[in-house]
Amino acid sequence: MIRFVSVAALALLLTGCTRYEPHGTLLDPPMNAPEFVLTSADGAVAKSDFQGQLVVLSFGFTRCPDVCPDTVSRLARAVRQLDPEQAQQVQVVVVSVDPWRDSPERIHTYAQAFHPTFVGVSGTPEEIAAVAAGYGIFFERAELDSGDYTVDHTAATTVLNRRGETVLIWPYGTDADAIADDLRFLLRRA
Amino acid sequence: MRDSVSRSVRYCLVLVATMGLVACEPRGEHDGEAGGGLVVEDAWVRPARNAGTGNVHSAAYFTLRNRSRQDVRLSSVEAEVAEAVEIHESIDDAGVVRMRPVATVEVPARGSVAFQPGGLHVMLLRLRHDLVDGDSLRLSLVFEDGARVEVPAVVRSAVF
Numbered sequence: 001m002i003r004f005v006s007v008a009a010l011a012l013l014l015t016g017c018t019r020y021e022p023h024g025t026l027l028d029p030p031m032n033a034p035e036f037v038l039t040s041a042d043g044a045v046a047k048s049d050f051q052g053q054l055v056v057l058s059f060g061f062t063r064c065p066d067v068c069p070d071t072v073s074r075l076a077r078a079v080r081q082l083d084p085e086q087a088q089q090v091q092v093v094v095v096s097v098d099p100w101r102d103s104p105e106r107i108h109t110y111a112q113a114f115h116p117t118f119v120g121v122s123g124t125p126e127e128i129a130a131v132a133a134g135y136g137i138f139f140e141r142a143e144l145d146s147g148d149y150t151v152d153h154t155a156a157t158t159v160l161n162r163r164g165e166t167v168l169i170w171p172y173g174t175d176a177d178a179i180a181d182d183l184r185f186l187l188r189r190a
Numbered sequence: 191m192r193d194s195v196s197r198s199v200r201y202c203l204v205l206v207a208t209m210g211l212v213a214c215e216p217r218g219e220h221d222g223e224a225g226g227g228l229v230v231e232d233a234w235v236r237p238a239r240n241a242g243t244g245n246v247h248s249a250a251y252f253t254l255r256n257r258s259r260q261d262v263r264l265s266s267v268e269a270e271v272a273e274a275v276e277i278h279e280s281i282d283d284a285g286v287v288r289m290r291p292v293a294t295v296e297v298p299a300r301g302s303v304a305f306q307p308g309g310l311h312v313m314l315l316r317l318r319h320d321l322v323d324g325d326s327l328r329l330s331l332v333f334e335d336g337a338r339v340e341v342p343a344v345v346r347s348a349v350f
Contacts, residue, residue, distance in 0.1 A: 065249035065314070066280050067287045069236055070307040073347055106243070113239045138286050145291065146276070155287040172282060173308060 020185050022168060023178035024157075030165035033158075034134035038095065038121035041108035045093065045121050047164055054090045054186055055160040059137045061098030061151050062110040067172060069114075071157060076115040078179035086187055087117070095131060096122040097139035097153045135166070159186065226337055227257035228297070233329060233343035241317040248272075248321055250312040250329055250343055251305045256297040263334040264295040271327050272314035279310050294334060307348050321345045 037046045047055065056075060060068030075092050082090065094111040096102035102110075102122045111120030122128065132139055139153035155172035159182075168182060233252035240246055250269070256262050267275050277292045287308075295310065297303045305311050312329070321327070325345040332338050 063245060063247055064289070065236065065247040066278070066289065066311045067308055069249075070348060101245070109240055109243075113237075142288065142290075146274075150289045152283075152286055152288040154285050155282070156285055171285065172287060 022182045022185060023174055024159070024168045024170040024182050026168050027166055030161055030163075030167040033160055033164060033166045034131075035164075036131045036134065038123040038127060038131065039104040040119050040121045041105045045119060047160070050091045050093075050160075051164060052089075052162050054162065054183065055164070056090060056092045056183075057095055057135065057158045057160065058092065059095045059097050059132065059135075059139070059153055059155075061096050061153075062102050062106055063098065064151070067155050071155065071172060072111065072114045072118070074174065074176045074179060075157070076118070077176035078183060079115055079117070081176065081180040082183060086184065089187055090183055092118045094118060094120045095128070096120070097128060097132065097137070098151050099123055099125045099128040100141075159183075161186065226260075226262065226335075228262055228333070228337065228339060229255040229257065230331060230339055230341045231255060233341045235314065235321055235327060235343045235345050237323050237345050237347060238317055238321045241320045244316070246317050248314045248317060249307075250314060251307065252329075252341065252343070253302055253304045254295070254297045254331075255302040256299060259299050261299050262297050262337075264297065264331055265293075265334045266332045267312045268330040268332065269312075269314055269327065271318055271321070273316035273318065276313045276315065277310070278313045280308050282308065323347065 033047070035047050037044055039045065058071055058075060060071065072094060079087050079090060079092065092111070092115065094107060096107040099122055104122045107120035107122045109120070111118040123131070135158055137154045139151055141149045142152050143149045157170045158166055159168040161167040167186060170179060170182070231253040233250065235250045236248045238246050238248040250267070254264065264277070267277060269275050277295060278289050279292050280287050280289045292310065295303055303310065323346055326342050327345070329341045329343050330338055331341060
């Protein structure tokens with residue numbers, strides 16, 4: 001009996017001491033991230049609007065049928081897994097990398113189709129280029145034979161902590177459960 | 191003993207007859223399976239809203255299983271729901287995702303090819319109407335040898 005209690009106590013102690021290993025790449029210390037001001041359906045959206053919240057930046061475009069909706073729907077599933085109180089402290093912002101075709105209304109409507117709290121933002125090609133460069137996001141138009149074009153872009157998702165610093169990066173394909181785990185970890189930590 | 195021999199003969203006859211039927215099955219339109227032993231499994235399409243605003247796209251996914259002894263090539267896909275349909279592939283190039291059209295997709299003999307998020311997919315361009323979870327639509331897969339497979343595809347979000 002004494003042995004059982006000792007083992008249980010040790011197990012509890014070890015559990016308490018276990019360090020959480022994030023699924024994404026943790027930046028420790030976090031890295032300064034530039035301010036941005038882009039436009040959503042309801043007007044200007046700035047990074048500084050979200051001080052005190054975790055900001056999840058997903059770069060994509062509305063005519064992307066595969067990777068972008070895949071990523072944003074994973075984010076939506078992850079946010080739905082959080083407690084309402086936790087979810088309120090997370091803001092997902094979908095930034096268009098197709099400023100030529102995505103109006104602020106179009107990208108915002110797109111983002112909201114995945115989750116009603118998501119915000120979609122666009123801007124002029126110059127504004128988008130500046131934000132993408134500031135966050136290490138590559139994007140480039142790729143012309144297709146059909147006369148249409150697609151946009152090649154970095155598919156990673158960036159998380160800013162409550163102070164607006166880059167703290168975590170998820171590669172494309174990170175699953176919703178892993179995203180939810182990492183968000184809970186960052187909320188506990190911040 | 192005689193019973194056992196006659197059972198074996200009967201079994202062989204049934205087997206030969208079945209093989210004959212399989213070999214003779216004509217190529218043509220089938221639901222999810224072509225006469226040549228090509229099976230389309232788990233076809234699904236991503237939901238899409240606001241089709242009325244124009245230029246709204248979606249993507250279709252499925253697994254192509256080729257049970258025959260010959261390689262086959264998927265050359266195009268048709269769908270009433272979209273103004274144009276193209277086969278594309280997303281390629282993860284050191285973190286940068288590039289999407290490119292694919293002319294044909296070879297399904298090796300006794301092999302399979304998966305169309306899945308982040309890889310091969312069928313682009314449904316300029317949707318004629320919204321695609322809502324639970325809806326069903328039809329895809330026509332056209333193969334290089336002329337075979338055509340009609341497949342019902344369900345509208346649903348990806349399962350991770």
